[in-house]
Amino acid sequence: MSEQDATTADMGPDPLIDADQRPTALLQVRDVTKVYGTGHTAVTALQTATMSVEQGEFVALVGPSGSGKTTLISIIGGLLAPTTGSVHIGDIDVTALSRKELTRFRAERVGFVFQSANLVPFLTARENLLYVAGLIGSSKSGARARADQLLEELGLADRAKNLPEQLSGGERQRVAIGRALMNDPDLVLVDEPTAALDTALGRQVVQLLGREVKDRGKTGIMVTHDLRMVEYTDRVFQILDGHLTHVESSTGAGH
Amino acid sequence: MNTSMMLASAEIRRGRGRFASVVSALALIVFLVLVLGALADGLFFGATGAVRSTTANAYAFSSDAEGSLVRSRLDISDVAKFAQVPGVASAGPVGVLLTGGEGPEGELDLAVFGISMGAAGTPNTLVSGRIPEPGEVGVALADQQLDQFGVRIGTTVSVGGNSAEIVGIVSDTSYQLQPTIWTSIDTWRAMRDAVRPELSGEATQINAVALTTSADLGDIAAAVDGTNVLTAEATGLAIPGVEQQNATLNSIIYTTLAVSALVVALFFALLVLEKRELFASLKALGTPTSRLGWAVIIQAVVSSVLGVVIGSIVAQLFGLVIPASVPTLFRPETLITIGVFTVIAGFAGALFSLRRIARIDPATAIGGVL
Ligand SMILES: Nc1ncnc2c1ncn2[C@@H]1O[C@H](COP(=O)(O)OP(=O)(O)OP(=O)(O)O)[C@@H](O)[C@H]1O
Numbered sequence: 001m002s003e004q005d006a007t008t009a010d011m012g013p014d015p016l017i018d019a020d021q022r023p024t025a026l027l028q029v030r031d032v033t034k035v036y037g038t039g040h041t042a043v044t045a046l047q048t049a050t051m052s053v054e055q056g057e058f059v060a061l062v063g064p065s066g067s068g069k070t071t072l073i074s075i076i077g078g079l080l081a082p083t084t085g086s087v088h089i090g091d092i093d094v095t096a097l098s099r100k101e102l103t104r105f106r107a108e109r110v111g112f113v114f115q116s117a118n119l120v121p122f123l124t125a126r127e128n129l130l131y132v133a134g135l136i137g138s139s140k141s142g143a144r145a146r147a148d149q150l151l152e153e154l155g156l157a158d159r160a161k162n163l164p165e166q167l168s169g170g171e172r173q174r175v176a177i178g179r180a181l182m183n184d185p186d187l188v189l190v191d192e193p194t195a196a197l198d199t200a201l202g203r204q205v206v207q208l209l210g211r212e213v214k215d216r217g218k219t220g221i222m223v224t225h226d227l228r229m230v231e232y233t234d235r236v237f238q239i240l241d242g243h244l245t246h247v248e249s250s251t252g253a254g255h
Numbered sequence: 256m257n258t259s260m261m262l263a264s265a266e267i268r269r270g271r272g273r274f275a276s277v278v279s280a281l282a283l284i285v286f287l288v289l290v291l292g293a294l295a296d297g298l299f300f301g302a303t304g305a306v307r308s309t310t311a312n313a314y315a316f317s318s319d320a321e322g323s324l325v326r327s328r329l330d331i332s333d334v335a336k337f338a339q340v341p342g343v344a345s346a347g348p349v350g351v352l353l354t355g356g357e358g359p360e361g362e363l364d365l366a367v368f369g370i371s372m373g374a375a376g377t378p379n380t381l382v383s384g385r386i387p388e389p390g391e392v393g394v395a396l397a398d399q400q401l402d403q404f405g406v407r408i409g410t411t412v413s414v415g416g417n418s419a420e421i422v423g424i425v426s427d428t429s430y431q432l433q434p435t436i437w438t439s440i441d442t443w444r445a446m447r448d449a450v451r452p453e454l455s456g457e458a459t460q461i462n463a464v465a466l467t468t469s470a471d472l473g474d475i476a477a478a479v480d481g482t483n484v485l486t487a488e489a490t491g492l493a494i495p496g497v498e499q500q501n502a503t504l505n506s507i508i509y510t511t512l513a514v515s516a517l518v519v520a521l522f523f524a525l526l527v528l529e530k531r532e533l534f535a536s537l538k539a540l541g542t543p544t545s546r547l548g549w550a551v552i553i554q555a556v557v558s559s560v561l562g563v564v565i566g567s568i569v570a571q572l573f574g575l576v577i578p579a580s581v582p583t584l585f586r587p588e589t590l591i592t593i594g595v596f597t598v599i600a601g602f603a604g605a606l607f608s609l610r611r612i613a614r615i616d617p618a619t620a621i622g623g624v625l
């Protein structure tokens with residue numbers, strides 16, 4: 001089991017061992033297994049994965065293609081139900097929520113940044129942010145002020161009225177980050193944010209993301225292929241063939 | 256609802272081109288349906304006015320006539336028999352003659368109705384002038400439509416050398432698309448004898464008896480041998496061609512409306528298909544399926560309403576240039592009915608997309624999982 005691997009290292013608090021002793025951890029994933037399909041076509045994408053992440057932490061999730069990274073963050077974000085195991089965010093048991101409650105949970109508690117920005121193409125940058133505020137019924141004036149502030153922080157103040165097609169790839173990813181932070185979520189989940197960007201721009205976007213997560217006291221999980229991006233995160237988790245392990249504290253900003 | 260509106264309106268505003276295509280398709284359909292509807296109404300009203308716009312609510316025919324005024328043959332003495340049937344408030348003779356006549360500006364095609372003025376069967380749509388007195392001879396009512404041929408109060412219309420002075424104008428009294436004049440049975444018979452000399456021996460023959468009654472129509476017919484009685488409405492539908500035209504045009508209209516539902520359904524099904532990824536990501540962000548459904552419904556209803564507005568404006572303009580010889584009638588009732596049906600069809604069309612939207616899995620939004 002991966003627990004043994006992790007305990008051999010003496011590198012500060014171990015998230016796997018300590019998961020149960022740390023009731024304060026914002027995110028607690030316990031023994032999550034995901035099996036796609038049934039019978040002889042069944043694929044075990046995730047095998048008894050356990051992890052916990054503190055508030056204010058920005059962690060990376062790395063692993064080869066098909067190892068189960070997307071599956072894990074989809075389960076954490078309430079997009080996918082695990083086959084067994086549980087996910088707690090704060091005092092919410094995500095795996096116990098109904099479909100309707102999950103929809104509301106995602107709107108209120110989770111900010112997603114997808115691989116391709118996936119902005120609404122016929123809404124401007126600012127409207128893309130206001131849209132998600134509308135989902136939780138925020139006051140209009142409050143939402144406008146917050147959207148403008150976020151766009152300002154993300155260096156997009158003069159791009160607020162542009163449609164996604166009029167933005168560059170990096171600008172779109174930054175709008176997506178703004179959208180993910182708009183409803184003041186507990187958790188920010190990011191899948192391959194740099195896939196569509198060149199290295200310099202990718203760095204810039206990840207750096208910005210890390211800063212926003214830390215400054216705002218969010219919990220962030222970023223899936224990435226690109227090990228160079230790991231330096232902006234606090235800790236690194238690795239998945240190999242469905243087995244999750246905590247690798248090490250990153251050398252970057254976190255510690 | 257707020258977010259649905261935001262999605263729906265922004266997409267229409269910023270994607271005008273593609274919505275213009277569905278709106279114009281709907282406008283074209285509405286235009287076609289309205290013109291067909293105007294034709295159907297024009298034919299129906301033009302064919303049946305003479306039995307709709309009178310004081311009678313039923314007509315008695317000879318039983319071999321199958322409800323046809325021109326085929327029916329009764330005798331003037333039958334009028335008194337019907338008048339005695341309990342529940343019959345009034346009975347009046349009806350004579351019909353489809354013929355040519357002479358108006359102030361030349362030849363006219365006419366339907367001449369001989370009636371007993373004031374009794375059942377007298378037109379109740381007087382526009383100006385007066386209804387002739389019972390027994391008054393050499394006078395007539397003329398339908399408003401004859402105005403275009405110079406027929407007005409004080410002018411004379413003659414048939415086979417028998418002339419009648421026009422003393423009143425009535426409206427909506429056409430018969431088989433012919434404009435009518437209404438005169439006494441005696442004047443009518445004189446005109447008939449002049450143009451159909453072979454009938455001149457039949458001095459007591461009339462076509463039908465108009466009735467104002469609340470009694471059971473079967474009982475009335477049973478009281479007078481060799482007759483049957485139809486409501487005024489059924490009499491209109493029995494006029495040759497009316498029921499068939501109605502059925503044909505109505506089925507074209509309903510088919511076309513069904514096509515408009517199909518147009519909307521296909522358009523939005525394609526649009527939803529194209530936006531599967533977007534909808535998946537909106538769901539992942541926490542948008543309930545119902546809000547995405549409402550956005551599509553709002554768009555479908557807005558498109559249909561725009562289609563109705565544009566289509567009906569074009570149809571009204573087209574109505575202005577249709578030659579007068581084509582019987583069309585643009586009625587607000589028909590416009591409202593067709594408009595409401597089109598919007599309902601648009602709404603129904605959008606419903607087809609709802610299942611597809613519901614089936615979109617938010618998990619597909621996030622990279623990798625397919
Ligand atoms: N809907 C599904 N049905 C069946 N198998 C699936 C499904 N989604 C993912 N899998 C399988 O589960 C495993 C993990 O997939 P996942 O998408 O989580 O990998 P990943 O680590 O995100 O890969 P990548 O880096 O390529 O995005 C893979 O073997 C994949 O084929």
Ligand SMILES: [Mg+2]
Nearest residue numbers: 069070622623
């Ligand atoms: Mg993936």
